[in-house]
Amino acid sequence: MVANTRGGPKRRGPATRYGADATGVRPLILSRKILLMTSSLWGARGALQRCAGIVLTLATIVSLLTPAQAISATAPPIVSVDVSGNVHVPTATIMNVVAAKPGQPYDPKVVQADLQRIFALGYFADQAAPLIRQRPGGIAITYRVIENPVITKVNFQGNTHVPADTLLALMDTSVGQVLNTNTMRQDFLKINSYYDRIGYAGQLPSHVTNLDINSQSGAVTLDIKEGLTITAVNIAGDPVLPAALIRPVLNVKPGVEYSDALRDKDYQALQTLYQDKFNLILGGFEGGIDATTVDPKAGTAAVTYDIYVARVGLVQITGNTKTKDQVIRRQLALQPGQIVTKAGVQRDLERLNNTQFFSKVDVNPKPCPDEMQKKDPGCVVLDWVVVEQKTAQASIGAGYSGGITGQGLYGTIGYNDNNLHGTGNGASFQFERGARSYVTQASVTIPYVGNSAKSQRYSFGATIFANGNTYFYPVYTTAVGNAATDPTQPVPVTLLPSNNAALLNGVVATSTAKTAGISLQVGRRMSETLLAQIGVNAENVTNSTTVPSPFFFQSSQPNIIIGPTPGPLSNLTANTGSFGIQASSIANINTGQPYRLNSLSFSLGSIAAATLDDIFNPRRGQTVSFSETVSTPSIGSNFSFTQSTLDATKFFPILKDSTFGVHGQVRASTGAIPPSALFTFSDQNLRGYDSVYYGTDTVLGQIELRKPVTADRKFSVAVFADEGGWRVRGAAPLLDPYTNRIIGFPGNWSYLGDVGFGLRFDVPQLGLHTIRIDFAKGTNGNHTSFGIGQSF
Numbered sequence: 001m002v003a004n005t006r007g008g009p010k011r012r013g014p015a016t017r018y019g020a021d022a023t024g025v026r027p028l029i030l031s032r033k034i035l036l037m038t039s040s041l042w043g044a045r046g047a048l049q050r051c052a053g054i055v056l057t058l059a060t061i062v063s064l065l066t067p068a069q070a071i072s073a074t075a076p077p078i079v080s081v082d083v084s085g086n087v088h089v090p091t092a093t094i095m096n097v098v099a100a101k102p103g104q105p106y107d108p109k110v111v112q113a114d115l116q117r118i119f120a121l122g123y124f125a126d127q128a129a130p131l132i133r134q135r136p137g138g139i140a141i142t143y144r145v146i147e148n149p150v151i152t153k154v155n156f157q158g159n160t161h162v163p164a165d166t167l168l169a170l171m172d173t174s175v176g177q178v179l180n181t182n183t184m185r186q187d188f189l190k191i192n193s194y195y196d197r198i199g200y201a202g203q204l205p206s207h208v209t210n211l212d213i214n215s216q217s218g219a220v221t222l223d224i225k226e227g228l229t230i231t232a233v234n235i236a237g238d239p240v241l242p243a244a245l246i247r248p249v250l251n252v253k254p255g256v257e258y259s260d261a262l263r264d265k266d267y268q269a270l271q272t273l274y275q276d277k278f279n280l281i282l283g284g285f286e287g288g289i290d291a292t293t294v295d296p297k298a299g300t301a302a303v304t305y306d307i308y309v310a311r312v313g314l315v316q317i318t319g320n321t322k323t324k325d326q327v328i329r330r331q332l333a334l335q336p337g338q339i340v341t342k343a344g345v346q347r348d349l350e351r352l353n354n355t356q357f358f359s360k361v362d363v364n365p366k367p368c369p370d371e372m373q374k375k376d377p378g379c380v381v382l383d384w385v386v387v388e389q390k391t392a393q394a395s396i397g398a399g400y401s402g403g404i405t406g407q408g409l410y411g412t413i414g415y416n417d418n419n420l421h422g423t424g425n426g427a428s429f430q431f432e433r434g435a436r437s438y439v440t441q442a443s444v445t446i447p448y449v450g451n452s453a454k455s456q457r458y459s460f461g462a463t464i465f466a467n468g469n470t471y472f473y474p475v476y477t478t479a480v481g482n483a484a485t486d487p488t489q490p491v492p493v494t495l496l497p498s499n500n501a502a503l504l505n506g507v508v509a510t511s512t513a514k515t516a517g518i519s520l521q522v523g524r525r526m527s528e529t530l531l532a533q534i535g536v537n538a539e540n541v542t543n544s545t546t547v548p549s550p551f552f553f554q555s556s557q558p559n560i561i562i563g564p565t566p567g568p569l570s571n572l573t574a575n576t577g578s579f580g581i582q583a584s585s586i587a588n589i590n591t592g593q594p595y596r597l598n599s600l601s602f603s604l605g606s607i608a609a610a611t612l613d614d615i616f617n618p619r620r621g622q623t624v625s626f627s628e629t630v631s632t633p634s635i636g637s638n639f640s641f642t643q644s645t646l647d648a649t650k651f652f653p654i655l656k657d658s659t660f661g662v663h664g665q666v667r668a669s670t671g672a673i674p675p676s677a678l679f680t681f682s683d684q685n686l687r688g689y690d691s692v693y694y695g696t697d698t699v700l701g702q703i704e705l706r707k708p709v710t711a712d713r714k715f716s717v718a719v720f721a722d723e724g725g726w727r728v729r730g731a732a733p734l735l736d737p738y739t740n741r742i743i744g745f746p747g748n749w750s751y752l753g754d755v756g757f758g759l760r761f762d763v764p765q766l767g768l769h770t771i772r773i774d775f776a777k778g779t780n781g782n783h784t785s786f787g788i789g790q791s792f
Helices: 032-038 046-065 068-074 091-095 108-120 164-170 181-200 243-249 260-277 325-329 342-354 370-375
Strands: 078-084 124-135 138-147 153-157 208-213 219-224 229-238 282-289 300-309 311-318 358-367 379-388 392-401 408-417 426-434 437-446 458-477 491-493 502-525 530-546 551-553 595-606 621-631 640-654 658-672 679-681 693-695 697-708 715-727 742-744 750-763 768-778 781-788
Touching: 078 091, 078 124, 108 124, 108 138, 153 164, 164 181, 181 208, 181 260, 229 243, 243 260, 260 282, 260 300, 282 379, 311 325, 342 358, 342 379, 370 379, 458 491, 458 530, 491 502, 679 697, 679 715, 693 715, 715 768
Parallel strands: 078 138, 153 219, 229 300, 311 379, 491 551
Antiparallel strands: 124 138, 208 219, 282 300, 358 379, 392 408, 408 426, 426 437, 437 458, 458 502, 502 530, 530 595, 595 621, 621 640, 640 658, 658 697, 679 693, 697 715, 715 750, 750 768, 768 781
16 A cells, blocks of 8 residues: 555665766777787787888878978879778778878878778778888878678677577677677677666676687677676665565575666565565665675675665645544554554554544555655655545424324424534434423533543543333223223223233323433543443433223232333233333332432443444454443442443455354343343344343344445345343243233243344435345244344
8 A cells, every 4th residue: 555655666875887987888898909819810910010000100200290391392192092901891981981092192191090090990900001102103002901800600608687689689790791890889888778778787887798709710709797696685774574584585695696677576575575474564675786895806796675664754634624633643543653554554544434524535655755764765654635524413303193102293303413613522412302202312422531642542421311201001901891980999900911801992001201310431442442431320210100090900010111002011922021020130110209220330342443444334343342330229329230241243254245244242130120221122133023022131142144235335235143032030920910820931031033134225415324124034923124223
């Protein structure tokens, strides 16, 4: 994700051409002197050439001491000019550069200049002194040349990486031509330039180290030195990884000729080593020949690689107009000076996405400013680019539902913002009022208290609430005749339907439940992934179930847990625990009087935003939490009980884009619990059933396979299985009030399971994540459940 900050590997230091002249052009080894040294042709004629040279030199000195007017007045004219010794080079080619012409006065300086121009043609190994002979009427000049051999073959030695055919194709010199030193010199330049282009630049004065010409056969051999031979590989910079782990993956090794191509391969190899094996990012890489170790004679040198792991130099935030910078920065674990890892960048990306403040989050790594790069070539600027989205929602609505199961006329209004004024704090308000229910609730959350590093370890939340519900239930009686309707006689009734009981028309039981109080939570982040919380809850609870006079409840009724009609007794035989069970674990508060329910809670668990890649639709990660709630008279409560919950989830990415999730939960309690605090299972947990199941102790296991259908993962399908168990601790067998027959054992564990499939929709336009529709088959038949958010 983070590339080399300079766009690729660098050479170590300036590109120095060792042994080059001031102009940077490599001096050529090919010269007249070498040709004389390497060919026996010229050795046999050396004495003659030296004598001719001496004669020509003396003539030149005399001419320089003679005034020009004297020369022109006394010098004889030239009567002829010709050339001898050329076998393959046309005479016309030579005569084109000769300045001495018949009819001109003889001038030794002109002859000397002609010799230089003839040699400059490049076809000749050397020249003998010209023959200057007296003829009737003037001077005859004959220039004598010694041709280079005709090339019969071109050989290369020492080229291990570049084929001979490639080198030969670069040259204008070819078989069948007279060797031309000018052409050969240009060929050397082309060969050197080619080696420079393929990564051997800056190592040698010339990659052609010697030229050998066989004058007998005409074979030409070029000795090639492609690069300096590596004697050692040094690792420097800030590699973090030890050199013993780095050297084995490199292509440069002692005994190998160095080239930039090898260095480029090493750059790729280092990227793979750092990213794939160690989850690190290569921030800077400079490498090449160490100039202080070059041995030109031996053709060797050491290689030094300066390797820098990527470290955060600066963190920039762009794109935010509402959300304050500090709100974003506190989500970022990668801070200046820290080593950048792919996993670290991904986790920070997930944290920002999980805030739900932004519709899009990207990170653009950039090179640090030059002054920072000089201190740390691995320095990287992490530029976080965010696109904000609406975080506030307001709602208003009204409705009506009639009949014994309805709520009557009701209206609702609410407001919620999880990024209040860009501070990252949350606030919400909900008010609902109907003929049979009311909800009033206001809450505030401060996930990070203060601005200092110490204070930001803490979080705070508070909720004030006042809720109430009223439900109506049909009643039954065994009284017959006028006794059932005589207003002067007490009539026993029950909520339990039976073959022995008759429904009383026009008579219903009224069940009400009210609660009002406040809850506070203070949390502390123990680490980036672990959160501890302490909570305080203080509330008044009131329960009442009554029937109009002269009717009265017989037996132990109505210590029931109220719920929507047909409600608590509709499937009593399934042992839901929703009837007025006689149990030491359930406190009887069905008196209409308020009871004080105070409790302290402690929890320790995973921070989902840090352990899941997506808190709404996770594909990988896990959460584990444990909570304990204690209510005791010592803190002003009318109850004495404890409740413990252990919950764990794990998500595995499988196939190409699917997710397999596992969820387990265990809940247990001690003491006498008010009915409103019992644990429950609804169709959000056991999706194949439409009833609510109550217990003092429960277990739940769920598995689910989720597969996206669309590329944006906003529509997916799922298959699942649920299994739940519950019991009411210490409960006596449940009796039919008319027959005293046992109809249930709520004190025993009961289990239900289901299997099914579901559809998942994301509607970000409405601020909704995962609208869930599940179709499940349970023991009692099929059921369709709806929900907001994943089941776990």
